[in-house]
Amino acid sequence: MQLLELKEVSKFYGSYCALNRVSFSVPRGSIFGLLGPNGAGKTTTLRIINQILAPDEGQVLFENRPLRSDDVERMGYLPEERGLYKKMRVGEQALYLAQLKGLDRKEALKRLKYWFEKLEITGWWDKKVEQLSKGMAQKVQFVTTVVHDPALLIFDEPFSGFDPINASMLKNEILELKNRGATIIFSTHNMNSVEELCDAIALINRSQVILAGEVEAIKQQHKKNIFEVIFTGSVEAFQRALRTATFEILSIRTDRTQHQAVVKILSAPADNELLKSIIESVHVVSYREILPTMDEIFIDVVTGK
Amino acid sequence: MNKIKYIIAREFLTRVQRKSFWVLALLGPFLIASVIVLPVYFASLEDKEIKVIAVVDSSRVFVDRIPETKNLKFRYVENVNIARFIKNFQQEGYWGVLYISHVVTYSPNSVILFSHGQPGLAIKYHIENALKKEIEHRILQANGIEGLDKTLQALKSNVNLRMIKLDDQGNQKDSNTTLAMIVGYTSGFLIYLFIFLFGSQVMRGVIEEKTNRIIEVIVSSVRPFELMMGKIIGVAGVAILQFILWTGITFMLVSVGREALFPDLKRESSSLMMQQNVLQPEATKTIDSSQVSGESEGALTAHAVFEAIRQIDFVVILSSFLFFFLGGYLLYGALFAAIGSLVDNEADTQQFMLPVTIPLILAIYVMINTINNPDSALSFWFSMIPLTSPIVMMVQIPFGVPYWEVAVSMILLIAAFVFFTWFSAKIYRTAILMYGKQISYKEIWKWFKHS
Numbered sequence: 001m002q003l004l005e006l007k008e009v010s011k012f013y014g015s016y017c018a019l020n021r022v023s024f025s026v027p028r029g030s031i032f033g034l035l036g037p038n039g040a041g042k043t044t045t046l047r048i049i050n051q052i053l054a055p056d057e058g059q060v061l062f063e064n065r066p067l068r069s070d071d072v073e074r075m076g077y078l079p080e081e082r083g084l085y086k087k088m089r090v091g092e093q094a095l096y097l098a099q100l101k102g103l104d105r106k107e108a109l110k111r112l113k114y115w116f117e118k119l120e121i122t123g124w125w126d127k128k129v130e131q132l133s134k135g136m137a138q139k140v141q142f143v144t145t146v147v148h149d150p151a152l153l154i155f156d157e158p159f160s161g162f163d164p165i166n167a168s169m170l171k172n173e174i175l176e177l178k179n180r181g182a183t184i185i186f187s188t189h190n191m192n193s194v195e196e197l198c199d200a201i202a203l204i205n206r207s208q209v210i211l212a213g214e215v216e217a218i219k220q221q222h223k224k225n226i227f228e229v230i231f232t233g234s235v236e237a238f239q240r241a242l243r244t245a246t247f248e249i250l251s252i253r254t255d256r257t258q259h260q261a262v263v264k265i266l267s268a269p270a271d272n273e274l275l276k277s278i279i280e281s282v283h284v285v286s287y288r289e290i291l292p293t294m295d296e297i298f299i300d301v302v303t304g305k
Numbered sequence: 306m307n308k309i310k311y312i313i314a315r316e317f318l319t320r321v322q323r324k325s326f327w328v329l330a331l332l333g334p335f336l337i338a339s340v341i342v343l344p345v346y347f348a349s350l351e352d353k354e355i356k357v358i359a360v361v362d363s364s365r366v367f368v369d370r371i372p373e374t375k376n377l378k379f380r381y382v383e384n385v386n387i388a389r390f391i392k393n394f395q396q397e398g399y400w401g402v403l404y405i406s407h408v409v410t411y412s413p414n415s416v417i418l419f420s421h422g423q424p425g426l427a428i429k430y431h432i433e434n435a436l437k438k439e440i441e442h443r444i445l446q447a448n449g450i451e452g453l454d455k456t457l458q459a460l461k462s463n464v465n466l467r468m469i470k471l472d473d474q475g476n477q478k479d480s481n482t483t484l485a486m487i488v489g490y491t492s493g494f495l496i497y498l499f500i501f502l503f504g505s506q507v508m509r510g511v512i513e514e515k516t517n518r519i520i521e522v523i524v525s526s527v528r529p530f531e532l533m534m535g536k537i538i539g540v541a542g543v544a545i546l547q548f549i550l551w552t553g554i555t556f557m558l559v560s561v562g563r564e565a566l567f568p569d570l571k572r573e574s575s576s577l578m579m580q581q582n583v584l585q586p587e588a589t590k591t592i593d594s595s596q597v598s599g600e601s602e603g604a605l606t607a608h609a610v611f612e613a614i615r616q617i618d619f620v621v622i623l624s625s626f627l628f629f630f631l632g633g634y635l636l637y638g639a640l641f642a643a644i645g646s647l648v649d650n651e652a653d654t655q656q657f658m659l660p661v662t663i664p665l666i667l668a669i670y671v672m673i674n675t676i677n678n679p680d681s682a683l684s685f686w687f688s689m690i691p692l693t694s695p696i697v698m699m700v701q702i703p704f705g706v707p708y709w710e711v712a713v714s715m716i717l718l719i720a721a722f723v724f725f726t727w728f729s730a731k732i733y734r735t736a737i738l739m740y741g742k743q744i745s746y747k748e749i750w751k752w753f754k755h756s
Contacts, residue, residue: 014751050525052738069528077525081740083518088319099311100526144522 002064003028003152003183004049009058011044017207018044021058024202024212026152026185031178031197033215034187035294036204042187043080045204046156049185050077062152073102076150080157080187082141084129091125094144101148108147115143119169135163142170146177153177153184160190171197191294203298210301219291222300225265226250226290227274230258233282241281247274258285308527309535316510316539321546330547334554356400356428358418361387363407366443371435377428379403391419403432409440485703486676492626493672493700495548497665500633500695503544504641504661508654510536511645511737520737529734534726537638544634625702625711632718633695636725637661643729646736647744668693672700679704689714691721 005025011018019041026032034042047053049060051072060067085093091112098108116122119139129137138161146153153174159167174184174197186198201218203211211218231238235252238261242249250262265274275287292300320326357378362368371379380399382390387404394402401420409415416436418424446453511533514520523532644657671693675684679701688698688706694714702711735752736744 047521047738052521052524072526075525077522079518079521079525081518081521083522085319085513085517085519087323096311096315097522097526100308100523102308141522 001028002026003062004185005061005064006045006049007059007061009045009048009055009060011041011048011053012056019048019055020207022204022207022209023058024209026183027200028183029178029181030199031174031184031186033191033195033198033201034185034204035191035201035298036189038189040189040204041207042189042204043156046077046079046154046185046187049152049154050075070102073148074151075154076101076145076148076152077154078141078145078156078158080160082138084137084140086128086130088129089125090121090127090129090132090140093129094140094147097144098147101150103148111147111149112143115147119143134161135166138162138166139169142173146173151183153182154187155184156187157189158186159188191298195294201294203294203301205298205302211297215294218297222292222297223289224292227263227265227287228290229261229263229274229278229287230285231261231278231282232257232259232285235259237281238278241278242274244277247277262290309531309538312527312532312535313539313542316536317542320506320540320543326543326547330550331554333547333551334558337551337555357398358401358403358420359390359394359397359399360403360405361385361390362405364405364409365407366409367405367436367439370439371432374431377431394419395421405436409436485679485705488622488703489700490672490676492622492703493696494669496626496630496633496695496699497669497672499544499548499630500637500665503540503547503634504637506543507537507540507638508641508645509651510540511642511733512648512651512654515646515648515737515740516650524734524737529737530730533639533642533730533733537635537642540638541631541634548630622703626699628715629695629699629718632715632722636691636695636718636722637665639722639726639729643732643736646733647749649740653743664690664692665696668696671697675700685710689717691718694718 002025005023007023009019009022022041022045034045036042044053048055049067051067051069062068062071088096094112094116095105095108098112099105103111113122116125119142121136121139121143124132124136124140129140132140145155155174158170158174162170178184195215198215200214201212202209229238235254238252238259239249242263246265246267248264248266250264252259252261254260263274275284278284355376355378357380360367360371360379360381361383362381368381373379387402391402391404400422401418401424404417404419406412406415416432418428418432442453442457445457450456514523514532527535640661644654644661647657648654668687671683671687674681675687675697678684684697684701687693688701688710694717698706698711698714731753732749
């Protein structure tokens, strides 16, 4: 079931087309990656979902109906460029931002207390934001993003600028939120960094979605029949066994007694054909298919391979 | 729109909690009070020194003829060598020496005042007048006019121009120009000051949110228009509180200062107040000089001032001040917010500040012109144009302005406020999310064409 769906959304800045008929859907309870190089239109897409910007064409559906203005209270947004009021106290400010998300004072205080304790930052409540380090401010920003328990969480380039400790904290908290039923949208230009987290993705390049769907399905679609074989025995015997038009050995590396070979199957492969060909010649330690990374798929799609 | 109350509260509270707000609250009235109290105090200090001037009158015409005042005394010395006397008159206790040559009646430049201190203009005029009068007197006498003293007495009159304005129905209305001028000037200038002071606070607030990068979080919760209006209204609250504090503290400082510096004045004025009450019934009709001839001169002026103050309609002035103060501030506040949204830091505001500063400065020029000539066409048009009307209209109101003019000016101001807020909101919501880009007027125009 879809929580969010974009249908043919376009956005123009003057004569410049920032988004060109962008369509994708975000399954409920999933982690969704919005991937693409810098300037592709990721932030514009997120701003349209947040209703900071209005689309010039197309439609955004939230729970299968057009987006409403009070839906912002069910979304939490951590923008790429994030900041806080420097002169305000941490607690005061978190309370203010929570109230802007529609929580009343009492409820906001209760939930903030929970999150401050969870992230072990209770002692900062009366500190001024300007006294906080960058890493500390990031924790506060994270709390203000999730405090109203949004159905949809949106993180723009979440791991850029986070130190490793905060980044892993963020990852764990996000997984926990997902387990509790939240839907999460990530955007990043660093595609490999979120690959392992994402259930589904949309690849954006030059204002257009060039690929969208579940990560596994996309990988299967773009796999190139490349396999990794680790074996012991004679390298020559291995090469001899595969000296046919069906196989191409891309590389062989030797690590002490073990050899690691990467082999591409050129023609449509029958099951285990590669294994059958070498099993007589060498001792196979491991055998697995190498699926392409998102980076590779992106480059392939962009260059039209 | 229900979240705007949180925005207003934050904008108000964070500013009121700042030290600078209270420093300004105390400093402003102190400056105003010192401007009112100190000159009077200094003037009174100078008055206390008694200056004794030796008069060496070679013509012997003016002996005992120069009138003395509280702190200016004249001693007529004879048979002195003037060259030696001007060297040692101080040892003999004189402040200065007035030398009158014997040719004074036909050579006016032959009077010299020697002194070590700098003589003030008052002394100069006092002596000149006295000598002039005496010479006139002598010439008239020489021409043989009968009953001269009586005639001269009759000639002495104190003219105090009393102005009565006629309205369209021909009703009379006393108008005291000086007081109207002071009230008009003060309110016009206060509006100017507050628009600049608090308009730029709105602007700085917008720039702060932009450079802090908190703006994107906020506008993902509320509409940019709500944020902009919340900020403008919140700062308006700060301005009103500041105004109330200034008025209250100024009033306190002036009364405390007056009591500390001029303890006599209070008694005098309260006794005058009693006289004023006694005089009340007739006084409301006319102040005839013969009617109050028994009064001292001071009581007469005080009476005139009280009468003039009574003539001013404070309800009208105060309510129109509040209207034009708020209207002007809201209009400019929206523009200042738009300017703030267009830049990344305060230093870049200058290219956009000019179109906002020019009408304000123009208004101040017209205001000064209006004080001299409240009914001119210039004042009329500038009191209608909404960008200058808050200041210019406020100067005219104490002089008396037809109600329809005030009404039209107010309606235009409201219309302009709506228009400029719409205009600014349009710029604001696009510009707040733009960084690191010099935005030109051409670009702003492009946004309008495309939206």
